[in-house]
Amino acid sequence: MPNRIWEVLLTLGALAGLASIVIFIAGLVFGITPLIFRSGSMSPTIDTGALAFARTVPASEVQVGDILSVYDSQGTRITHRVESIDQQGNNLAVAQLRGDANPIADPDPYVITEADRVFFSINRLGYVAVWLSGSSGLVLGAIAVGGLLYIAFRPRRNPDEGEPRLDRHDAHGDSHALKAIVALATVGLTVVGASQIGGTKAGYTDSATAQSIQFGTAATFPTAPSTSSCTVNLLLVVPVAVTITWPATVGSSYRLIARDASGNLLGSNDYTATSTTGSMKYGSGGTTVAFPLIVGTYNIEIHGLSGTSVTPSYSGYQFSILVGLLYSCGGPISGTSALSRSAAPALAPDAPNTTSTAAVSSTTPSPTTTPSASTTTQATTTTSTTTPSTTTSSPTTTTAPPTTTATPTTTTTTTTTTVPPITTTPSEVPIGAPATTTGFSAQKLSTASGNVVSVSNSSGTEVYRGAVDNDAVLHWLTGTDQLYVITTSGVTVIDTSTGVWAESPVPSELPDEIKALVP
Amino acid sequence: MPSRPDRPAHRIRHLLTSTRFRALLALGMVLGVGGVTTLAAWTSSATATSGNITTGSINLQLNSTAQPTLTKSLNFSELGKSGMIPGDSNTALIKVNNLGTGATVPPKYTITSTSGGALTTSLRMTVSSNGTVANKCTDGTNVVSSLALTLTANQAIGAVDRPLPVGATENLCVSVQLPTTPTPPTNSTSNIVLTFTAKV
Numbered sequence: 268m269p270n271r272i273w274e275v276l277l278t279l280g281a282l283a284g285l286a287s288i289v290i291f292i293a294g295l296v297f298g299i300t301p302l303i304f305r306s307g308s309m310s311p312t313i314d315t316g317a318l319a320f321a322r323t324v325p326a327s328e329v330q331v332g333d334i335l336s337v338y339d340s341q342g343t344r345i346t347h348r349v350e351s352i353d354q355q356g357n358n359l360a361v362a363q364l365r366g367d368a369n370p371i372a373d374p375d376p377y378v379i380t381e382a383d384r385v386f387f388s389i390n391r392l393g394y395v396a397v398w399l400s401g402s403s404g405l406v407l408g409a410i411a412v413g414g415l416l417y418i419a420f421r422p423r424r425n426p427d428e429g430e431p432r433l434d435r436h437d438a439h440g441d442s443h444a445l446k447a448i449v450a451l452a453t454v455g456l457t458v459v460g461a462s463q464i465g466g467t468k469a470g471y472t473d474s475a476t477a478q479s480i481q482f483g484t485a486a487t488f489p490t491a492p493s494t495s496s497c498t499v500n501l502l503l504v505v506p507v508a509v510t511i512t513w514p515a516t517v518g519s520s521y522r523l524i525a526r527d528a529s530g531n532l533l534g535s536n537d538y539t540a541t542s543t544t545g546s547m548k549y550g551s552g553g554t555t556v557a558f559p560l561i562v563g564t565y566n567i568e569i570h571g572l573s574g575t576s577v578t579p580s581y582s583g584y585q586f587s588i589l590v591g592l593l594y595s596c597g598g599p600i601s602g603t604s605a606l607s608r609s610a611a612p613a614l615a616p617d618a619p620n621t622t623s624t625a626a627v628s629s630t631t632p633s634p635t636t637t638p639s640a641s642t643t644t645q646a647t648t649t650t651s652t653t654t655p656s657t658t659t660s661s662p663t664t665t666t667a668p669p670t671t672t673a674t675p676t677t678t679t680t681t682t683t684t685t686v687p688p689i690t691t692t693p694s695e696v697p698i699g700a701p702a703t704t705t706g707f708s709a710q711k712l713s714t715a716s717g718n719v720v721s722v723s724n725s726s727g728t729e730v731y732r733g734a735v736d737n738d739a740v741l742h743w744l745t746g747t748d749q750l751y752v753i754t755t756s757g758v759t760v761i762d763t764s765t766g767v768w769a770e771s772p773v774p775s776e777l778p779d780e781i782k783a784l785v786p
Numbered sequence: 787m788p789s790r791p792d793r794p795a796h797r798i799r800h801l802l803t804s805t806r807f808r809a810l811l812a813l814g815m816v817l818g819v820g821g822v823t824t825l826a827a828w829t830s831s832a833t834a835t836s837g838n839i840t841t842g843s844i845n846l847q848l849n850s851t852a853q854p855t856l857t858k859s860l861n862f863s864e865l866g867k868s869g870m871i872p873g874d875s876n877t878a879l880i881k882v883n884n885l886g887t888g889a890t891v892p893p894k895y896t897i898t899s900t901s902g903g904a905l906t907t908s909l910r911m912t913v914s915s916n917g918t919v920a921n922k923c924t925d926g927t928n929v930v931s932s933l934a935l936t937l938t939a940n941q942a943i944g945a946v947d948r949p950l951p952v953g954a955t956e957n958l959c960v961s962v963q964l965p966t967t968p969t970p971p972t973n974s975t976s977n978i979v980l981t982f983t984a985k986v
Binding site: 277282286287288290356358361376378408411415418419420474476478479480483485487489574575705745748 | 868
């Protein structure tokens with residue numbers, strides 16, 4: 268009779284074991300976490316001592332009303348119901364949780380990318396689990412393991428011979444084995460059993476989040492051309508312009524930035540390629556970039572452009588202007604132009620004094636030796652690829668003005684630095700007080716050609732100039748180098764986000780600071 | 787000698803085999819229960835883990851240039867940037883304000899970042915105290931420099947426990963760069979939430 272009970276128990280145990288194994292493996296496979304509730308903040312839904320099962324889900328699947336198990340800033344697991352959730356995109360969410368029994372929501376929001384969502388709970392079963400995970404449970408488990416292992420692997424003899432003796436022997440062995448197992452388990456438990464789960468100490472904390480920070484890359488990245496070339500355009504016999512060409516990708520856009528030899532910005536032109544060769548003409552019949560010096564060397568940087576994004580890297584070409592009329596090609600240039608504001612670019616067609624050390628050519632050509640041929644032969648130009656050491660040679664034409672004007676430039680240019688930059692434009696009258704931010708100042712000016720806004724850097728060099736309405740309010744967005752020009756008809760932003768000082772797209776939602784100023 | 791089975795040998799062998807098998811299966815019960823109890827996490831529900839303490843309170847609030855109103859949940863979208871190309875960056879300032887009262891022990895706070903999206907690992911974050919936008923936070927007192935962002939929740943941004951006395955405000959400059967190498971993915975996005983946690 269005891270044997271029969273034993274058999275039934277063993278069978279039940281085997282079935283329960285099978286189920287346990289299946290559940291355990293399924294839990295591992297599907298990311299199911301058992302949870303034991305040690306407080307009643309979720310009652311009556313889930314009481315203290317309940318055993319719950321939670322499955323890990325991505326934050327994007329979490330909805331209001333779900334019961335989530337997350338970690339707070341102290342590393343404590345909190346299992347509460349979602350009161351509100353702010354999906355940030357990209358599987359990132361900020362959740363506000365509240366226990367069903369709690370009158371108020373948890374003080375801190377939880378930033379989650381994934382969380383354990385409770386899908387099943389059994390009240391009171393947690394106590395059993397706790398008991399089983401305690402010392403007594405471990406003893407029981409150890410005895411069960413030992414006993415079952417013994418049953419499974421106990422030595423057996425041929426049952427046909429001497430069975431009574433065998434039984435007696437077995438019983439003897441059984442009791443010995445059990446005693447040994449219990450003793451071993453007790454010793455082991457005194458070592459292992461000390462590891463109890465301690466209560467967490469909730470410190471005094473407070474947290475705040477900065478959210479909705481979104482970054483995205485462009486659908487295509489603009490690329491700057493790797494090479495470019497330069498040809499001289501002749502009008503009759505006079506080289507009145509140069510054309511810069513570069514291998515282009517049809518449909519791609521490029522921004523050509525013109526700088527003087529000091530790196531000061533003179534202007535920029537955008538170009539969208541319709542063929543595999545991009546080209547831009549400077550000089551007579553070309554773009555409207557104004558080259559202030561009668562004699563000077565200029566760099567054309569060809570940047571990639573996509574939307575409002577401009578590549579920092581560029582390739583380009585250098586060319587020179589002699590006596591304000593004669594254009595010649597220099598050499599290729601390339602590099603990475605800093606998008607920084609410290610380059611002190613000058614966009615001031617009417618302020619030729621701002622460029623100073625432009626033509627610092629150590630090997631100034633001596634044009635006096637060239638007025639020979641009656642025909643117009645284009646003089647060869649040798650140009651180093653680095654900006655400061657340009658050797659500008661001049662084209663020789665019969666129509667060339669006295670060449671003496673060329674040579675003095677090296678001396679005159681060094682003296683122009685003493686000229687105050689802005690005061691030389693008496694026709695301009697400031698309107699109102701300038702708006703300033705760190706390093707920059709914006710001033711409305713009344714000029715002969717209408718009202719303009721002029722942005723200057725800390726050294727007084729003008730870096731931007733553009734037309735504005737008379738009633739425009741100038742406002743630097745606090746802490747930034749973004750100048751908001753606010754008028755009754757709209758808002759424009761002037762900054763260097765495109766690589767140069769220029770008008771930028773206005774953000775879809777104006778900062779509150781600006782909204783307050785919009786009439 | 788009770789209950790000695792008087793059965794054919796093959797029956798006994800079969801039964802014995804079955805016993806062994808069932809005993810091993812029953813071990814699974816121990817595995818299952820043990821596994822569940824081992825995996826079982828203890829959940830808590832302390833409601834007041836923040837706010838008032840006997841000597842005062844701690845209260846961390848944020849604001850920024852675009853959102854001057856103090857809040858615990860700041861919309862810091864001004865740091866974000868779309869249509870980025872390699873080499874781009876964006877910088878914004880955020881103010882961390884300790885509006886607590888009377889705490890005898892100056893609270894400290896810790897910055898963490900939780901991010902999602904494929905672009906995240908291409909981004910680098912530079913944070914400095916009192917840095918400027920113009921210098922992309924390379925000035926001021928450095929907190930973290932060109933830190934590669936990860937998809938790990940609550941990634942540490944700089945050292946923990948930045949001191950922030952009651953009534954004080956720290957001006958943080960946050961800059962996120964998209965380096966040219968390795969080439970970042972096109973048409974890819976990343977969302978970031980910065981968490982500022984104060985404790986006494």
